[in-house]
Amino acid sequence: MTGPRKRRSVNRLVFGMVVLVVIVGALLVDAYAGAAFQPDHTAGAGRRSTVPETVTKGGPVIDTRNGQLRTYRLPVKTIALTFDDGPDPWWTPRVMEVLRRHGVHATFFVLGARAARHPGIVADLARDGHEIGVHSFTHPHLERLPRWQRELEYSQAQLAVVRATGRKSALLRLPYTSGPGAVDDARWGLVREAGELGYLTVMADTDSQDWRGAGADAIVRAATPQGDWGSVVVMHDAGGDRAETVAALDRFIPLMRSRGYTFTTVSEGLTRAFGGQRVVVDTPATLVDRHRSLALVTAVSLAGWVVAALGVLLLVVGVLTIARTAALFLLAGRHARRRRAADWRWGPPVELPVSVIVPAYNEKEGIEAAVRSLAGGDHPGGIEVVVVDDGSTDDTAALVAALGLPNVRVARVPNGGKPNALNVGVELASHDIVVMVDGDTVFERDAVRHLVQPFADPFVGAVAGNVKVGNRRSVVARWQHIEYVIGFNLDRRLYDVLRCMPTIPGAIGAFRREAVLDIGGISHDTLAEDTDATMALCRAGWRVVYEERARAWTEVPTTLRQLWLQRYRWSYGTMQAMWKHRRSLVQRGPSGRFGRLGLPFVALFGIALPLLAPVVDILFVYGLFQPSRLVTTGLWLAMFAMQVLTAVVAFRLDKEKLRPLWVLPLQQFVYRQLMYLVLIQSFGTALTGARLRWHKLHRAGSAGTGMTGGAPAGAGRTGGPVGAGPARSATGRHYRAPATRR
Template identity: 65%
Template sequence: MHDSGGDRSQTLAALDRFIPEMQARGYRFTTVSQGLGWSSAGTAGLDTADKVRGALLVWGVRLADATVYVLWLLLIVVGLLTLARTLLLFGYAVGHARRRRASTWSWGGQVSDPVTIVVPAYNERTTIAAAVHSLATGTHPGIEVLVVDDESEDGTAEEVERLGSPNVRVARVPGGGKAAALNAGVALARNDLLVMVDADTVVEPDAVHRLVQPFADPRVGAVAGNVKVGNRRRLLGRWQHIEYVIGFSLDRRLYDTLHCMPTVPGALGAFRREAVRGAGGLSRATLAEDTDLTMGIHRAGWRVVYEETAVARTEAPSTLPELWRQRYRWSYGTMQALWRHRRALVDRGPSGRFGRRGLPFIALFSVLLPLLAPAVDIFAVYGLFFLDRIETVIAWLAVMVVQIVTAILAFRLDREPLRPLWALPLQQFLYRQVMYLVLVHSVITALSGGRLKWQKLRRTGEVAAGAGRQPVS
């Protein structure tokens, strides 16, 4: 008898009847080895090589069964997390957009208080002029631009001074890294409303004015701007553009609604000086100083919100090695910030509310889900070789459809054209795999106790060139 695998229930049911009936007629049942007169172990007459091959075959089958079992468990976990994230994003992001776009929405009265824009710079000569020009000529009244030069060696400070802008200052400070430069800027600022902008970022004329409007609510301590990729002509830039739009348009709307915004981006963010000081300033204990500061502001009792209409364009890495270094630093820095603020899980008051709501969200959707997500691709490859190929392809396409629908929603909410989404399917085959490996590398570094130093990315100046470099009159 041979049932060819699959559903063996009928064979088993038949044997339950067949064996007793045949035994009643005097037939005896035995194993192949016993029928051949071998020992009970079934290995008589076999040499060592045969025994080794047999043992390897048995363990190979067991390992294959265990692998499929583990993959199924991972798929279930990834599926549940993805479903939960998708439902939360669709529900909260759409609701957030409707509230903000309603004619009755307002943060309160008009905020026209003077603002100091702090721009930390280290060897940013290629991009600094365009960034400072876009900031100094903004529509908000009373703008002061403070460029904090961290011992640049390429003439960054001189490039700023050549602009001749009356509302721009340059402060030269001893080299100490980005966090130290920002702390110096906070101390030297003449105004209590602060905006922090990276030196490779060009902002829209009304971005600063829109960014500070949430401060009409006295509970707001920090505001995250809407940062977009400026150099998106190449495929790698287009992939990052898709990632940024989905991350900012959907994820930040969700976090804003749940009052657990994890990061005010260094490329464009606004702060009350009081909130920054209440959080202890910017720390050098992590490589994600923006995430660390944002969590500290939450724990100090302030609200952190997202202002989608404050738009800036930043220069994203243009090569895979540059992208790896940036995302490796981001991932590792985020894990450092989570660990540094772990006490918030058991704190009382505002710190505890953020810790029990925000930290699990960040850990689940920013660390665990991306870390387990490769199970989908691994199972798809396994299925093509060992399972039903049609069912495997259909399942993988279903996952792709969910991602495409999510991307379309994000682009619509952010009022972005859908043309770049043609690159989304390609993104799954290369870009996503790189992000997986970066996260795994970061986790290994974190678990091994390794330390990662700050890494300066090479700037091409593509965004700055597109913005122009006309001096301020």
């Protein structure tokens, strides 16, 4: 890969990484901004060995700025209503409505994370004449954090206030604090530190205890000051259902006024205490502060949108997964029961002679075993094997010729790609039924015989066989084994029942010559020639079926790089084929039926669902840092259990052992993410219209090592567990592009 092609590949990779970083970053921001906290009342007081008596017995407003210590109380018969933990998009406006109706201004100590999400509500508070104070960004236990993180909590909350109001507030209420009497050594350190940062610490004289949920009457009683003392009263406008708070507030204000109390903000109360000397608790924000606040609020908002979008995608994934599982259980089960019925027959036995076409390009590792297995099949009508050597540069053709098998012949052609080799084979074939096989595939002895039986039905134009994995010792191969049994063989049963089969595997497929000629032969238009041809057959009105008894063994990639290259081309080729046949969506007849049934199935379950499936894992990890972690874990386990159940059903229907399923959990976190990235890259390539070159995958000639029975001479047996193979050609991915298409 050189020049512009390499740059495009790098650009797509960089773009994918940027998208991933944005998503992860958004989740981290949202997790941080949405951190859960407990109500203030849950914190108890510790030791007070260093706390001055001036603080513990002083007023609720503590000023430690400029290295000095002063405490202040409000004048008698004066109440400063304060609200913590907001803003809340539902309850804060209702609190504002009560205050507006009674003509009262209050002080709202906002959380930066909430203010960043709802800056409009904070702006409305300021416009109504209410005072805004800082209550940290995420409401943590500040004494447990290092100083730099505490300062970050204050500064981020301040920026959220700046974004909403254009001003910086000097009022601070520390989380998990109430009155001055509860200040211990740890909190005293926080108060002094706040003064060094320029903040005036505001506590409370009276706690309304609206967090108890004891009713409006109890809230009114708890909020009522003792005697005629002035009081800073704390309530909450967020953090749960605040209906009782709103109801109590509507009664508390006229009740206190009837007793001669007046209501004010904290700063106005201090101004009265100082004999009219104005106390300034906010200042205009600088241009730098405004820019920083814009960046913060944008980040939090973007994170919220990303999480909301992922939530919608999660819903889509859930619906698709349930729909696919239900369809598979109903239709695949129906297919299996019908085929295994004692009276099931395709029709009269098909004993016509068969031509097997083997396109081969540099297949010396496995070509001998493949040809022996084909030539030694037990089909009673006889088998002709035509090996089309597509310009191989190794000894592929010579090795086949040296076998000296009477029913095998070799045709050498210049390299023109797999579709060209297949078309040459069709021309050279002596019989009307042709089987197309990859050069690294080993057939079981009865595979050809079973594969051609559906042609007893004159409407059947092609038959998809059952591909098995021969080399499944590595974890990567086992992952493919699981995926193919569930994702391909089980799907083929569904597609067979619905009569909209989208792909005949290149490793084992049978065709009527008439049907192949009817669609103009195998096309070069896409990189998934098998899918392209199958879709064309369906659109032409031919029935395409699945014969599970016709089994062939192939070799799958054993490294992640080889797997990536193979799947990249498969995914891109499938997208090409879907785009090529898109007009079937609006056509009538067989073409329209396939377009409105088969294409949506492939789009939803072959592309959309695998592409979106990692959302489940992403939100699972994200949910572990949220209060609802148990619910999140339960939902993920339910989704995983559904996949396990599907896997068990698929393995049973395919008569497979369940032992390989032990790698299924690891597959969820590694293999699925790889397939996700492959689809992303393929989709990007499809959007840009870039062309891909063929990649030669390394083969070891181990396709037949997993065969458990019915193996032909020379095809090797190990008695290993039966596996499943790829949905389309493996060897075909070895071909170089024809010279005219480079």
